[in-house]
Amino acid sequence: MNYISTVIIVVVVSVLMKYLLASSKKQPIINEEGTIILKMNKAYAIIGYIGIAFTAIIGIIASLGTVKSNQDLFIVIGLVLLFLGLSVPLVLVAKRVKIEANEEKITYIGITGKQKVIMWNDIKKVGFSKSMLELALITDKTKIKVHMHYIGFPTLIELMKSKVEYSLCKDAIYSIETVSNRF
Incomplete structure (x- = not known):
C-alpha cells in the first residue's frame, strides 16, 4: 500500500509541475505603455485556498x-x-506579488506592496537556482528573484537577453533551458 501512495504522490507532483511550467509559457499581460506584467500562476492561490x-x-x-x-x-x-x-x-503571492518589466527596468512588487527596482544596465550578476526554480537579478544594492512559474517567464527571459550583457546571463539561461526540457 505504501508503494502505491508514493507512486500517486510522484504522479500528482509531476503533473502539477508540468502544468505550472506549461502555463508559465503563456503570454504575460502587457499594459498600454508596453510594460510586461508577470503574475504568479493561479494554481498557487487554489492550492492555498x-x-x-x-x-x-x-x-x-x-x-x-x-x-x-x-x-x-x-x-x-x-x-x-x-x-x-x-x-x-x-x-498572498498569487494575489499580490507581480513583476513589471520594460525596456529600462524591472520592478518587483511584493506582498506588502513594497517595490524593488533594478535598471537593466545596473545588473552585475544573473543566476538561476535549479532547486528553487528562481532567476536572480543582482546589482550592487538590490536583488530580485523571479520564480519560473510566473506567467510570461519566457517573455521576461527574452527581454533580459536583449538588455543584459550575454556573459552575465549565459549560465542562467542554460540552466533555465535544462530545467524547462526536464518537464
Whole structure:
C-alpha cells in the first residue's frame, strides 16, 4: 500500500509541475505603455485556498468535541498552524506579488506592496537556482528573484537577453533551458 501512495504522490507532483511550467509559457499581460506584467500562476492561490479550507475543517472537527486530551489539542493546533503557515503565503503571492518589466527596468512588487527596482544596465550578476526554480537579478544594492512559474517567464527571459550583457546571463539561461526540457 505504501508503494502505491508514493507512486500517486510522484504522479500528482509531476503533473502539477508540468502544468505550472506549461502555463508559465503563456503570454504575460502587457499594459498600454508596453510594460510586461508577470503574475504568479493561479494554481498557487487554489492550492492555498484548499489548505485554508482544510484548516477550517480541522478546526470544525476539533470544536465538535473530538479533542479529548491536551496532547490532541497540541496536535490540532500544530496542524492548523502548519496548514495556515503554508497556505496563506501561497494565496498572498498569487494575489499580490507581480513583476513589471520594460525596456529600462524591472520592478518587483511584493506582498506588502513594497517595490524593488533594478535598471537593466545596473545588473552585475544573473543566476538561476535549479532547486528553487528562481532567476536572480543582482546589482550592487538590490536583488530580485523571479520564480519560473510566473506567467510570461519566457517573455521576461527574452527581454533580459536583449538588455543584459550575454556573459552575465549565459549560465542562467542554460540552466533555465535544462530545467524547462526536464518537464
